[in-house]
Amino acid sequence: AQSVSQHNHHVILSEAASLELGCNYSYGGTVNLFWYVQYPGQHLQLLLKYFSGDPLVKGIKGFEAEFIKSKFSFNLRKPSVQWSDTAEYFCAVRMDSSYKLIFGSGTRLLVRP
Amino acid sequence: GAVVSQHPSWVICKSGTSVKIECRSLDFQATTMFWYRQFPKQSLMLMATSNEGSKATYEQGVEKDKFLINHASLTLSTLTVTSAHPEDSSFYICSARVQGRTDTQYFGPGTRLTVL
Numbered sequence: 001a002q003s004v005s006q007h008n009h010h011v012i013l014s015e016a017a018s019l020e021l022g023c024n025y026s027y028g029g030t031v032n033l034f035w036y037v038q039y040p041g042q043h044l045q046l047l048l049k050y051f052s053g054d055p056l057v058k059g060i061k062g063f064e065a066e067f068i069k070s071k072f073s074f075n076l077r078k079p080s081v082q083w084s085d086t087a088e089y090f091c092a093v094r095m096d097s098s099y100k101l102i103f104g105s106g107t108r109l110l111v112r113p
Numbered sequence: 114g115a116v117v118s119q120h121p122s123w124v125i126c127k128s129g130t131s132v133k134i135e136c137r138s139l140d141f142q143a144t145t146m147f148w149y150r151q152f153p154k155q156s157l158m159l160m161a162t163s164n165e166g167s168k169a170t171y172e173q174g175v176e177k178d179k180f181l182i183n184h185a186s187l188t189l190s191t192l193t194v195t196s197a198h199p200e201d202s203s204f205y206i207c208s209a210r211v212q213g214r215t216d217t218q219y220f221g222p223g224t225r226l227t228v229l
Contacts, residue, residue: 004156032216043117044206044220051216090156099145099210101218103156 002027004093006104013081014112021076021107023065023091032094033074034101035065039087047089050074061085083113115141117209119221126197127229134192134224136207142187143209147218148180151204163190197228 007022025031035047048059055067065076074091091104116139126132136146144165149157161182162170169182179201181193190209194201204225208218 009154036220043222044208046217049217099147099162100159101147101157103158105154105156 002093002095002102004091004102004104006089006091006107008107009105010108010110012110012112015083016080017111019076019078019081019085019109021089021091021109023074023076023104025072025074025091025093025102027072027093027095029096031096033065033067034092034094035059035063035074035076036090036092037087038090038106044090047076081109081111083111085109086111115209115211115219117207117219117221119205119207119224121224122222123225123227125227125229128198129196131193131195132197132226134194134205134207134226136190136192136209136221138188138209138219141209141211143190143211144187145210146184146190147208147210148182148190148192149206149208151206151223153204157206160192194226197226199228202226202228 003026005024033050036044037047038044047063048057050057050067058064063078067074089107092101118137120135146163148160150160151157159172160175163182163184165184165187171177184190204223206223208220210218
């Protein structure tokens with residue numbers, strides 16, 4: 001069955017540390033890839049997305065993600081996190097231009113000041 | 114930007130009663146809206162796809178008679194949890210897709226349902 005895996009359920013970092021959150025999916029066809037963020041008490045917001053072209057995608061707030069097709073991965077990165085990045089991060093995949101988004105289980109990030 | 118609202122933000126009800134949750138696209142028209150359910154510490158699971166003017170499409174394992182969806186206008190979809198039971202307690206989130214665009218969904222803030 002198609003699935004999306006986020007390996008890190010909880011991540012704790014100090015400010016200015018670098019961040020990398022893993023996301024892997026299981027599907028051999030065409031995919032569209034997304035990272036969403038949910039700040040405490042707020043709704044899901046789109047951080048970035050990949051549809052085609054340059055596999056290194058830049059999003060809002062200094063985040064970027066790299067699509068590595070051979071590894072079925074779409075890891076999220078940020079070189080230097082801030083306290084305000086404390087949130088839950090969800091990877092999502094849409095397969096074969098389907099309307100459905102399949103979400104990973106989420107990663108809770110806590111950034112200590 | 115595109116804003117999606119949900120009402121109520123939280124609701125507590127007695128077992129056996131029905132609860133209606135509204136999802137509105139405030140500044141755009143949405144021919145398609147999606148309803149998700151999120152259990153604590155788990156991911157969002159798609160329940161159904163709501164299409165304006167037609168019947169909703171339910172995901173496998175979701176009871177359509179229990180989770181009634183109505184999408185009567187281009188800006189409003191409703192989810193009614195009928196004869197709610199404690200196991201229906203969850204966080205319900207809707208999203209909306211901008212008319213004419215298939216690439217991005219905008220999410221509402223969610224509704225926390227607690228059934229006593």
